[in-house]
Amino acid sequence: MSGGACATVAAPLPAEVLLEVRALDAWYGLAQILRGVSLEVRRGEVVALMGRNGAGKSTTLKALMGLVARRSGAVHFQGRDLSRCAPYQIARAGLGYVPEERRIFSDLTVLENLEVGRQPSRTWADGSAAPAWVPEALFALFPNLGERPGRAAGLLSGGEQQMLTVARTLMGNPYLVLLDEPSEGVAPIVVEQMVHMILALKAQGVSILLSEQNMHFAHLVSDRAYVLEKGQIRHQAAMADLATDESIRRAYLSV
Amino acid sequence: MTPSAVLVQLLNGLASASSLFFVAAGLSLIFGVTRIINFAHGSFYMLGLYLAYSLVDRFSAHIGFWPALLLAGPMLGLLGALVEALLLRRVYHAPELLQLLATFALVLVIKDATLWCWGAEDLLGPRAPGLGGAIDLLGRRFPAYDLLLIALGPVLLGLLTLLLRRTRWGTLVRAATQDREMAGALGVNQAWLFTSVFALGTMLAGLGGALQLPREPASLSLDLSSVGDAFVVVVVGGLGSVPGAFLAALLISEVKALCVALGTLHGFGLALPVSKLTLVAEFLVMAVVLVARPWGLMGKAPSSSRHRALEAPLQPSGPGLRASAVVVFLLLASLPWLSAGAPYVTVLAVDLLVAALFAASLHFIMGPAGLHSFGHAAYFGLGAYGAALLVLKAGWPMEAALVAAPLAAALGAMLLGWFAVRLSGVYLAMLTLAFAQIVWGITFQWDGFTGGSNGLTGVWPAAWLADKQVYFLLTLSAAAGGAWGLRRVLFSPFGYAMRAGRDSALRCEAIGINVLRVQWLAFVIAGGVAGIAGGLFAFSKGSISPDVMGVGRSVDALVMVLLGGVQTLSGPLVGAVVFTWLQDTVARSTDYWRALLGGVILLLVLAFPMGMVGFLRDAVWQLRGRPGGGAR
Structure with missing residues (x-):
């Protein structure tokens, strides 16, 4: 069911490393966007991908999810190589993706949107239960959604749609969530809710790799950060160090 | 009642x-x-x-x-x-x-x-038991x-x-x-x-x-x-x-x-x-x-162009292409002398050229303008019937009728185009199909004027063009002129505006281009050129029937363009020649020519998903070390 012929068994990773990416290249049409991106995410970590507009943050997440037409490089996840897998196989391996543009199914109700994301529950390699979600638990995390489960998703407010996208991905019980620009284009109150949500997920044992331009937001939620420029990783640091490193911020992040 | x-x-x-x-x-x-x-x-x-x-x-x-x-x-x-x-x-x-x-x-x-x-x-099957009455x-x-x-x-x-x-x-x-x-x-x-x-x-x-x-x-x-x-x-x-x-x-x-x-x-x-x-x-x-209601009674506007493939820009012709075009033209022009012993070759060559011109006109509207037409035969038919009716009913000389053929077709394209450019994608394709079917239906039913299902006979060229070889040269000049003209238009400012409108209508409007008007004019040009092909066709056969504007002909043209490849200008010409030649050869050799043709098309589609010429171009790019493949 999960995985399939695409995933060959890769060299075993240290138990705490969930995702290991080596030399990831990606193209849009004829243009190469990513050049040799390497990074890793450990179990229970929240990692931020930072960089300016067009640095390749969203493309990195899409390439990990198999959503770009052409990519190369190694993507080791939970001991399997996902670099040749289709998006649905990657999702079934326990990698969740929350797109920046939301892409909710506007004709479907809130509950139906959640149903599309539903997958069986998972266990960790050691046999213990991985974080699992049902609509009731998600409605506790996002009370606004719980108030109108039968409503067409297209009629929700922007912030509610943002929450629905996250909730929909969580229905797949992912080990690791790729979160694309969670603070982009939503009201400050929603940004605050996003911070709480990410910290709540982390407390449940879900790992998160998020792309972010907003240093303040990233600082509030992340443990570590990678800094991207022109499709390459230029710097990596603990989030607390990066937040105080003026020279890096000026070189790669400030507008 | x-x-x-x-x-x-x-x-x-x-x-x-x-x-x-x-x-x-x-x-x-x-x-x-x-x-x-x-x-x-x-x-x-x-x-x-x-x-x-x-x-x-x-x-x-x-x-x-x-x-x-x-x-x-x-x-x-x-x-x-x-x-x-x-x-x-x-x-x-x-x-x-x-x-x-x-x-x-x-x-x-x-x-x-x-x-x-x-x-x-x-x-005929049996009646349903108990419900036969x-x-x-x-x-x-x-x-x-x-x-x-x-x-x-x-x-x-x-x-x-x-x-x-x-x-x-x-x-x-x-x-x-x-x-x-x-x-x-x-x-x-x-x-x-x-x-x-x-x-x-x-x-x-x-x-x-x-x-x-x-x-x-x-x-x-x-x-x-x-x-x-x-x-x-x-x-x-x-x-x-x-x-x-x-x-x-x-x-x-x-x-x-x-x-x-x-x-x-x-x-x-x-x-x-x-x-x-x-x-x-x-x-x-x-x-x-x-x-x-452009999206149908209960349909919704398509969500976005997220899945749209990127079109590689058209390449201006290099000296190599220009030289080979001249060589091909000269070779074709000497065909009547080369094939003096085989008169059928000239007849087939006229068919090939008419098909190539027709396909080029469809490609013009489909590729660079990005407007999918499923009813292109309507303009071909309007050209053919326009020319034939002018000769038979109005007593015009054949030469004048041939010149008027594209005007008749362009008039039809102008009428439909005004509505059509307001739609896009499948809906546009279906409206063009509807227009073609309406024109076909009128032609088919109007016995007194168009000859109904029997069509029109006695549509012959003027005496000096009666010789097949002379008529071939006329067709060659018209087809080459038409193809060259379309190419010129594509590399003119109007052509740039047309291609820009295809790639992003919104940005185009923002820099002051009236996209709808550009596309409307593109429709008229494509229709007119199809009309030239239709007129040439009518006089080469001597008779026409409503089939000239039937769905079959529209589909044939689509097949030609797609077979050759939408992204290149020579694609439709190659596709038209290969398709017409295949149809002619296969149809004469077996009763099951459709299956054979279908099989060949399937193989070609599976082997060359970018069309034949697109495939060749990509292969050349690969050889020269340019990034190939293109976007999916």
Whole structure:
């Protein structure tokens, strides 16, 4: 069911490393966007991908999810190589993706949107239960959604749609969530809710790799950060160090 | 006109609506999820009818009439699943028009397979047991079987609604209809979903065909006629919407039934033969609906151009290309002398050149302008009929009529283009098809002026052009001039504006280009050039019939353009020559030329998803070390 012929068994990773990416290249049409991106995410970590507009943050997440037409490089996840897998196989391996543009199914109700994301529950390699979600638990995390489960998703407010996208991905019980620009284009109150949500997920044992331009937001939620420029990783640091490193911020992040 | 006669016609309409809905519902579901315009859907309907005939013939004595009849449905579903898994799955990443070409090749293959299995004779099945008679309605007789059909339509609508609204499978189908990439990123296996939707749609088409067994004979012409009707229903209802398809099937069937019931209307001293409108009624309904509601009755605007392939920019001709164009032209010009002993070569060469010019004009509107036309034969036909009528009815000299041919076609293109450029994608394609069918219907029915189905004869060139070889040179000059002219336009500021409008209408408007007007003019130019081809065609044959503007010719042109490749300018020329030559050669060597042609097209599509010339260009790029492949 999960995985399939695409995933060959890769060299075993240290138990705490969930995702290991080596030399990831990606193209849009004829243009190469990513050049040799390497990074890793450990179990229970929240990692931020930072960089300016067009640095390749969203493309990195899409390439990990198999959503770009052409990519190369190694993507080791939970001991399997996902670099040749289709998006649905990657999702079934326990990698969740929350797109920046939301892409909710506007004709479907809130509950139906959640149903599309539903997958069986998972266990960790050691046999213990991985974080699992049902609509009731998600409605506790996002009370606004719980108030109108039968409503067409297209009629929700922007912030509610943002929450629905996250909730929909969580229905797949992912080990690791790729979160694309969670603070982009939503009201400050929603940004605050996003911070709480990410910290709540982390407390449940879900790992998160998020792309972010907003240093303040990233600082509030992340443990570590990678800094991207022109499709390459230029710097990596603990989030607390990066937040105080003026020279890096000026070189790669400030507008 | 008595009320009882009208009632019977209205009930007839309801029965037809149910039959239509069976085919259209499946087509709409398949399009919604896979985005494939499945030309072969009508072939599955036809196959369902033939299969039901044989099943009832063989097994009704053992397992009963109904089980035998209904068995055709699942069998077709299985066939559909196989076709999807073995063939269509390989072309999902190809441009959508190439997918269309693949399904059209399937039409050809299935038609000949049916011919081989069941023969060319129409086959009439037995009456349904217990429903063979008629009931009495206000003193008129109405077939009892049709009452069953009337009931089946709403039943199917109810079942499909339950399936789509109340099951996980239905939820996934609706999600994938909206955004299949996102559904995939959530773990939904598209391959499995596509296969199951395709199988269900095919099964419904097969059932629809099987249910016609007691009502109409199985015939080889049912494939294209039924898929044509189903396309109209699906587009009028809104692509992907099952309730919309039901509503549209009702609307169209009832309008047709009313046309029959009304017979001839008298008023203002005129007699309007409304019953003759049945041929074009559905297309008139479609045209009206699309102009008023561009996405159909219950459809939604397509979500975005997310899946649109990037078009590589056109390459200006280098010295190499220019030199080879001159060489090809000179070679062609010396053809009459080279082939002096084989007169047929010149005749075939005229056909090839006319096809190439016609294909180039279609490519102009489809490729660089990005407006998909499914009814390009209308302009070809307007050119041909315009020229022929000017000679025969107005007594014009042939030369003048030939010059006027593109004007007649351009006038038609101007009329339709005004509406057409306001639509896009499949809806645009369907409106152009509707226009072509209306023009065809008028030509077909207007015996007194156009000669009706017999067409016009005695359309010969002037004396100095009567010699085949001289006529060939005239055709060559016109075709070369036309192709060169189109190329010049594409590299003019107008051509840049046209291509920019295709790539981003919004940005184009923002820098002050009136995109609609540019596209309208592009329509007129393409129509005019098609008209030149039509005029040349008429005088080369000496006679024309409504076939010159039939769906078949439009589809042929599409095949030529797609075979050659949409992204290059030489593609359509190569495609036209290869296709026409193949058709000519294959048709003379076997009875089953359609299957052979379909097989060749399928192989070409699978081998060259970017078209032949696109494939060659990519190969050259690879050799030169330029990044190849292009965007999916």
